[in-house]
Amino acid sequence: MPYTKHDFETILKQAGLPLPVADIQIAPGVCNDVAKNIERLGISGDILLVADMHTFNAAGRGLMDRLRDQELRHLVFPEGLKPDVQYVTQIQEEAQNCRLILAVGSGTINDLCKRASYQLDIPYIIYGTAPSMNGYASANASIIEHNLKHTLPAHLPTAIYMDTEVLTNAPMRLIHSGLGDSLCRTTAQTDWLLSHLLFNTPYSAVPFQLLMETESRVFSRAETLAQRDTRAIEDLSALLILSGLGMFFAGGSQPASQGEHLIAHAIEAFFPALPETYHGEQIGVTTLFMSRLQHHLLDAGPWALPPYQADTRLFERLLPAETAKHCQMEFQEKAYDSQESAAVTQYLQENWVDFRHQLQKTMLPTSTLENVLKAACAPATPEALGWKAEDFHHACRHAMLLRNRFTFLDIARLTENWG
Ligand SMILES: [Zn+2]
Structure with missing residues (x-):
């Protein structure tokens, strides 16, 4: 069944906890509402969309179309992207003067954007393209530095959106x-x-x-x-x-x-x-x-x-x-x-x-x-x-x-x- 922010609020409330992100939606067609959702979250200014080749094809291009009227830059990584610290730096450079990073992907893209936006002190929104790992709503980023994986401090996304039409087409692995x-x-x-x-x-x-x-x-x-x-x-x-x-x-x-x-x-x-x-x-x-x-x-x-x-x-x-x-x-x-x-x-x-x-x-x-x-x-x-x-x-x-x-x-x- 589709999930809204309200469903997560209800589950957390039973444990006496508040929902620490402003919005969560898992439903068909969530990508179509990207412009409306960003506006509702009260975020304005330049946006950097970050994806890799696959996630750009799966969802990034469609999101860009729907954000035509906005000041939007994009950064699309080639195949074989790793959560290496050099890409965090690259995202930070591309995101200069941006007010939002729009991450489109799963594990690696999420980790890179979570860490880069945290260091720039700007919000990020994740458009999750696969139900592949549990890091969408965690506050740490797993980043490779000197060939070793480190758990580095970062922050939660402002919102998590997962479009069922994209998720059901994700690679089975x-x-x-x-x-x-x-x-x-x-x-x-x-x-x-x-x-x-x-x-x-x-x-x-x-x-x-x-x-x-x-x-x-x-x-x-x-x-x-x-x-x-x-x-x-x-x-x-x-x-x-x-x-x-x-x-x-x-x-x-x-x-x-x-x-x-x-x-x-x-x-x-x-x-x-x-x-x-x-x-x-x-x-x-x-x-x-x-x-x-x-x-x-x-x-x-x-x-x-x-x-x-x-x-x-x-x-x-x-x-x-x-x-x-x-x-x-x-x-x-x-x-x-x-x-x-x-x-x-x-x-x-x-x-x-x-x-x-x-x-x-x-x-x-x-x-x-x-x-x-x-x-x-x-x-x-x-x-x-x-x-x-x-x-x-x-x-x-x-x-x-x-x-x-x-x-x-x-x-x-x-x-x-x-x-
Ligand atoms: Zn795990």
Whole structure:
């Protein structure tokens, strides 16, 4: 079904939250109203439209036609655009004296325009061309600098518009990618809650409350995504926007990025030459692994958790020197000594049934998740992404080196139990 600003306001209101963007619309023909919408938002002055070749053809040209009467410049990137800092600079140069950046695209274009407009301190509006990822409504931008991806501060778009007629024609791999990036709600929530229960790190159930109804609609009709069903694609788009809003209110990516995302980062860090795949396609596959691991380890408890310290030689053996140093420093934030080891192990012994129950409430059977991917004809195995089984296992076993988030990957490492 089409979504308006009002639908998002209603969902957020149930959690006691205000809608932090001025407008959201997911509906057929949204592109036609671009001039009216910009005026309603009270924005006037020169506009820079930013797209790549594909998104310009899909929606950018049509938007330009409808903005004929405005002072409008445009910047269309060639194929193969990456979210590299040099393009942020290029957008900023092109947008000199503009009052608005109109971003037309999905992941990369959104990240570049979000960061460029933030640095110029002008608003940006995103015309999302594919339901491919959950960054439309998040306030951070993922930007490559010196060959490394960084999460940099940025701001929310003033408005998010997604035209169903454009979305239903998006490449199927991008639709699969959006589904994969949504699938990890359960594994991310379980990992985030695990860390909270064991180490009292911050946790909030609110981001997940926002997703529940839409998630079950998307998962229960996943096969209709493969048929490019209008309603299914609108629901998936809404789910991705809600996931972004959840991250915004959590003040970080924790509700949507835990062990399953670490494995995907590890694959990219350890095996940079593997065939290119979309972020969400990877997350679909890594989510199935995480889900299996979580279920297996909860069946194998209560665990005795030994002290956790960084193994310097392991970091140095597996990562380039600079990265190793950075990751080891971050790892220290989740390391703990023998005193804490005894306390956590005792807690698990005494509270195992309740501990496990709390985690199980956030989980779905792995077979359910697998069936969602398969119903949509999305890749569901490492091999389907061109990843060798041994490379995938290497990444899974060492992904915990890369970040400070304590997940079931750390439990598997500590208990030497990988299922
Ligand atoms: Zn993601």
